[in-house]
Amino acid sequence: MSQVFTGLQLALVGALALLMVSLWRHQRRTKRGQDELLKVWAPRLGSHRWFRVNVSRPAAYARILKLQPFEGKGLLIDEGKQVRVVAVLGNGERLERTLPVAADAIRWVGNASLSSGNLHWLALGYVDDSVMVCADTGMNALLSREATSDILRALLPGQPLAAGALQEFALEKNRASLAVAVLFVGVLCLTLGDMAFSEHELLAPRSLYIYTALLGMVGLLAYPALHRSRVPAREAMVLSGLLAVALGGGLTRGALRLDQWLAGGAVATAYKLEGRAHLTPLQPGPPVVTLRQVHEYWDQFDPGTVHQLDIVHGPLGLWQLDRRQLNAVTRDWYQRSEGAASAPAGAAAQ
Secondary structure, eight states: OHHHHHHHHHHHHHHHHHHHHHHHHHHHHHHHHHHHHHHHHHHHTTTOEEEEEEOOOOOHHSSSSSSSSSSSEEEEOOOEEEEEEEETTTOEEEEEEEOSSSSSEEEEEESSSGGGOHHHHHHHHHHTTEEEEEEBBBBHHHHHHHHHHHHHHHTTTTTTOOHHHHSSOGGGGGGHHHHHHHHHHHHHHHHHHHHHHOOOOEESSGGGGHHHHHHHHHHHHHHHEEEEEEEHHHHHHHHHHHHHHHHHHHHHHHHHHHHHHHTSOEEEEEEEEEEEEEEEEEESSSSOOOOGGGGHHHHHHHHTEEEEEEEEETTTTEEEEOOOHHHHHHHHHHHHHHHHHHHHHHHHOO
């Protein structure tokens, strides 16, 4: 099993390495093409304003699964009553479009969906002959919004900008995003509180992995609701991801408390000490218990001795160690041990 797991890890690392190399080659190829375009067009630019841009055709932009959020890089040239977009795509294909400068032909799209790839976009032209562009600022969403909105201001100086172009999205001003944020903070606080104050320890945690995964998936369902409530894709994705993590951890802690309550209390269970704070049950069923954090306490006992541990096993099938009595015993033992160790030093000082 361990060899299979190691093989899967190596395969995943290899796949990620190939992906990173592919992304780097795509970025380098399109950047080189953009620089070559600038050399060709520089003598013809004259007094025209121009901008470095990322470019995508509508069909490519609409795809969610893609290596890069753009097809290529190029230039946007302001020629007065029209704009010219020239670009080199990732496959080496050249793209050149001439589009009108008009309020209904230049539209702010922003970071509207996952297909935007964390960038803020403009749609240029009309439906039958349009092209998507955004400022070439790398993958930084804040710089993308600012630079792309500056392009829109330059092309349509008298056109009021959309709210999303003027400032970053405010979570507290949208009911859906605020509700998800409050839910995340609430679940996180309850989870951390339970972890800090509960004296029950989960045994055999693999039995809970399926609960964690399923409940985490529930959190991801918040993304469609946030998207319908006009929350930008980046914020919606981050919020739904945080909620998934919180629910995966928080509701599993709730499952532990529910199973503990349904079990009706702990049952004293006989365990044999195998050594180094490792104990195995005398009867089949309960999982092994390892208590390395208090191994000094267990080192005083000989291997093979039998001890009673309080085990909780409810109808959800989870195993927990009720540590309340054990913590009291080990705490008293450590206090007595520390007192005995410090007594000779005190006597010598007198």
